[in-house]
Amino acid sequence: MPVSETKLLMKYADEPGYTPGIESYLAVGGYEMLKKAVGMKPEDIRGEVKASGLRGRGGAGFPCGVKWDLVDRKSGKPIYLICNCDESEPGTFKDRQLVHKDPHQLIEGMMISAFANDVKFAVIYIREEMPKGAKILDAAIDEARARGFVGSNICGTGFSCELIVHRGAGAYICGEETGLIESLEGKRAYPRIKPPYFPAVLGLYNCPTIVNNVETLCNVVHILRMGAAEYCKIGRPNNTGTRLWCVSGHVQRPGYYEVAGITMGQLLYDLCGGPLPGRSFKAIVPGGGSMKILRYDEKFKGKKPDGAAYEYGVDDIPLDFDGVAAAGSMSGSAGMMVMDDSVDILEALANLMQFYAHESCGQCTPCREGSQWARKITARMCSSNAKPGDLDTLYDMAGNIGGRTVCPMGFSTTWPVQSYIDKFRDEIEAKARDNRCGMPREARLIQK
Amino acid sequence: MNLKPETLSTIEKIIPRYPQKRSALMMVLHEIQADQGHISDEAMEWVATKLEIQPINVLEVVTFFPSYRRQKLGRCWVRVCRTLSCGLMGAYTTGEVLEKELGCKMGHTTEDGSLTLEWSECLAACGTGPVALVDEDLFENMTPDKLGPVIAEIKKRAAGGVPTPTKG
Ligand SMILES: Cc1cc2nc3c(=O)[nH]c(=O)nc-3n(C[C@H](O)[C@H](O)[C@H](O)COP(=O)(O)O)c2cc1C
Ligand code: SF4
Ligand code: FES
DSSP: OOOOOSSTTTTTTTTTTOOOOOOHHHTTTHHHHHHTTSSHHHHHHHHHHHHHHHTSSSOOOOOHHHHTTTSOOOOOSEEEEEEEOOOSSSTTOOOHHHHHHHHHHHHHHHHHHHHHHEEEEEEEEEEEHHHHHHHHHHHHHHHHHTTTSSBBSSGSSSSEEEEEEEEEOOOOGSSSSHHHHHHTTSSSOOOOOOOTOOOOTGGGSSSSSEOOOEEHHHHHHHHHHHHHHHHHHSSTTTTTSOOOEEESSSSSSSSSEEEEEOOOOIIIITTTTTSTOOOOOOEEOOOOOOOOOETTTOOEEETTSSSEEEEEGGSSSSHHHHHHHHHOOOTOOOEEEEEEETOOHHHHHHHHHHHHHHOOSOSSHHHHHHHHHHHHHHHHHHHOOOOOHHHHHHHHHHHTTTSSSSTTHHHHHHHHHHHHHHHHHHHHHHHEEOOOOOOOOOOOSSSS | OOOHHHHHHHHHHHGGGGGSSSGGGGHHHHHHHHHSOOOOHHHHHHHHHHHSSHHHHHHHHHSTTOOSSSSSOOOOEEEOOHHHHHHHHTHHHHHHHHHHHHHHHHHEOOSSSSHEEEEEEEEOGGGGGGGEEEETEEEEOOOGGGGGHHHHHHHHHHHTTOOOOOOO
């Protein structure tokens, strides 16, 4: 039986007639959970979020409740809450939907989170390239303020929290939480070294700060509504709740799908309609451009509960944090890019290296120089100018970036390089040897 | 530097929203760029005074972030995504058609200042690629065969026409 979506966050947003205005949201029970929350003890809300097992939807999948527990509540300094709506990871477009279609759900999630963590000032950091999203949020915040859901004396309880929208200016690194914080302080977005700069202790203005993704914060509303126990029934243990998977590239029906407890094959075939006519899948980047690539014909080894070993393929990968990790990649930001047999894998890599070279903040030499080298080498290999040893140079160099930099972006450059070469070495080598270029002009992935 | 009265009053409202003045920098720069089409040396000095920081603090931000411009942007600003998902759907061909039809090379502003055409990295709309951001409006599914209306719209804006709202 074909699978269907499990709609929690997008339950109303995609319905005809539903608008981003507050009336739509109130009509479906909006802000009832905020009213409930402000009557609860903050630690009880935090307890519920922790018990829900909610894992961050921004990339690393760190448990939200645990992150909130790490916040330094004894410093006497103000605590800040930042919603990360930088959404710049290639392949990811879910936060845009949540903000454009249901901004009040995010605002309610943020105000509940603010109350639970004693936050008096919260910020939505939205990328510059989403100007309409920023306007929609501004308008929604005004509406919410007029009704007493944002600002002073929220729901008449004496609890106050300001919420503002802050716009980025075209830099991917502002998605990294400490880069974001620097940028919010009015500086270049150079990520900070951890330790000591864990935002939970030393964040905005060196005060304790929570940085959460848009989708993470929206989930908080539903955890409170359903209760942690009920919420945990969605998905698998340690992978609770739904996820908004963004599928782009070579499938019949690209788009975002809110699902839980399905496999990658079910997403690719039942929901996305399978490959384009006459084509077959070649490779999948599961969680945004930074994540390791999977070969569609790859096989993985699993263990049954009784210890027996078995083999499974890409279609059988459980579509959640642990499922994708067991297959050697990560679900990251859930931005799935699909490539069919028409794609020259080296060109795909060259395209991504252009991205990382452009987006390195430049603070660390291995990332700054390495990403430029990777861009140049892959580009020349694609234009039939490969030099002997180019592939090995590229591979070796990648091994010297990740883990030697201030922020995890070093890995964002190296994981694609290493995994594309590991999995498609034959194809890339043959191409370099013959000095030939694979993709026809109209389908090319880099400037020629 | 003659900022419009609306710009000035917006700036006055933005600054006190932040716990620390310097945090308003990016938002103030956005306002100035929207008003003037770019960020001049004079503007940087002005912002520095306004936020009680050094001009170098403003310069470092203006030069770090790609969206801020020290040269005037065209009346119509077109950014075409070229990252992987859009690339897979034909973004490079889309870009080529736009260059030809609009008479402007990628990365350039036309001499008459009517149009800036450039590549951008992932615009967070990969499922409907290729996409382009035209001023504040997102144009989706921009395959070469569907570019007619988009080109007409860009030409209209470049000629000083009023933007037609899109979904975005
Ligand atoms: C290079 C880099 C880019 C990132 N980009 C984003 C982003 O665009 N959006 C996002 O929510 N998180 C992004 N992250 C993850 C954030 O640093 C942070 O972990 C996340 O916002 C935390 O929210 P969560 O716990 O709710 O997932 C990025 C991380 C790195 C290293
Ligand atoms: S790893 Fe790259 S992006 Fe991260 S701080 Fe270093 S130079 Fe900047
Ligand atoms: S790749 Fe073009 S919008 Fe994401």
